[in-house]
Amino acid sequence: MNVKEYIGDIIGGSLFVAESRTIAELLLEKPSEAEFKRVVEDDNVMQKNSAKTAIRYARTIRLRIEPMGESFLEFLVRANETCAKQLLMAAFLRQSPIAIDFMRHKLSDARRMFDERLSDYAWSDFVDERIRSIPELAKFSESSIKKMGNNMIKALSDAGYLNSARQKRLQAVYLEPDVHAWLVQNGFDKIAQVMEI
Numbered sequence: 486m487n488v489k490e491y492i493g494d495i496i497g498g499s500l501f502v503a504e505s506r507t508i509a510e511l512l513l514e515k516p517s518e519a520e521f522k523r524v525v526e527d528d529n530v531m532q533k534n535s536a537k538t539a540i541r542y543a544r545t546i547r548l549r550i551e552p553m554g555e556s557f558l559e560f561l562v563r564a565n566e567t568c569a570k571q572l573l574m575a576a577f578l579r580q581s582p583i584a585i586d587f588m589r590h591k592l593s594d595a596r597r598m599f600d601e602r603l604s605d606y607a608w609s610d611f612v613d614e615r616i617r618s619i620p621e622l623a624k625f626s627e628s629s630i631k632k633m634g635n636n637m638i639k640a641l642s643d644a645g646y647l648n649s650a651r652q653k654r655l656q657a658v659y660l661e662p663d664v665h666a667w668l669v670q671n672g673f674d675k676i677a678q679v680m681e682i
Contacts, residue, residue, distance in 0.1 A: 486582065488621035493581030496632055497545035499639035500573040502566075504531050508546045509558040549576040553671075560667055567645075571664045574644040575676050584637055585679050587611050592646065593682045595655060603641075603653040608634030 507530055516524065525543040526536040533539040550558060553576050561572050578585050591607045604610070612630055616622045625633075641647045648654040660668075660681055668677040 488619060488624075490582070491619060492583050492622075492625075492633065494545055494548055495577075495581040495584055495636055496629060497548075497636070498542065499636050500570060500577060500643040501542060501546050502569055502573060502643065504542055505546050505550055505573050505576075506562060506569065507531055508543055509550055509561045512547065512551055513555070513558050513562065549573075549580045553579070556667070556671070560663075564663075568661050568664050570644050571658075571661055571680065572667075574640060574680060575664070575668055575673060577640050578676050578679060579673065583615070583633070584640070585676070586615065587637055588641075588646075588679050588682055590614075592641070592655075596682065601654060603638075603647060603655060605653070607653075608637060 511521065511524055511530065521543075522540070524530050525539050529536075529539060531539045531542060533542065550561065550573075553572075557572065557576070561569055564572060578588070587608070591611050592603065595603050595607070609630070612622060612634070622630075635650070638647065638653065639650045642650040642653075645656055645658050648656055658680070660677060665677055665681075668674065668680075
């Protein structure tokens with residue numbers, strides 16, 4: 486796996502819960518590329534201030550959720566808030582393997598050590614450690630690395646692993662039975678395991 490595949494689209498943003506549901510509904514209608522662009526840009530279905538922002542978010546979200554399959558999109562659209570956040574966390578992890586490693590190493594270490602909160606330096610320490618085995622990570626600018634970290638922390642907060650992106654207090658997360666079942670049935674067992682750290 487090359488470094489671009491490893492980081493995936495983590496730099497693109499956090500979970501985008503409401504926006505992801507909107508894009509899932511749109512994708513279930515199986516629009517052409519032109520229709521997709523028209524609905525996002527002209528109809529402003531995502532209610533963003535600029536067409537450029539709407540397209541950027543829509544592209545990031547689509548890259549995350551479309552490969553998960555039609556049953557994922559259907560589940561996401563009808564899911565309650567907790568299930569939706571867990572489904573989107575699974576899509577986030579699938580698209581950005583670096584996020585899986587962060588949860589496996591830093592989040593699980595903090596839990597094992599009975600820490601009350603995730604260190605403010607958890608992301609930068611993690612990247613420094615990963616550079617030893619993936620030297621290409623060092624090619625990213627400091628601001629890009631920081632943005633990835635902010636998005637990772639925000640995703641953990643959105644999904645309930647942290648009480649907030651600012652305080653970073655650890656919280657227990659239990660996968661909803663329907664989410665766990667869907668992940669296992671669709672071959673995402675490893676992601677389900679990571680999410681139950």
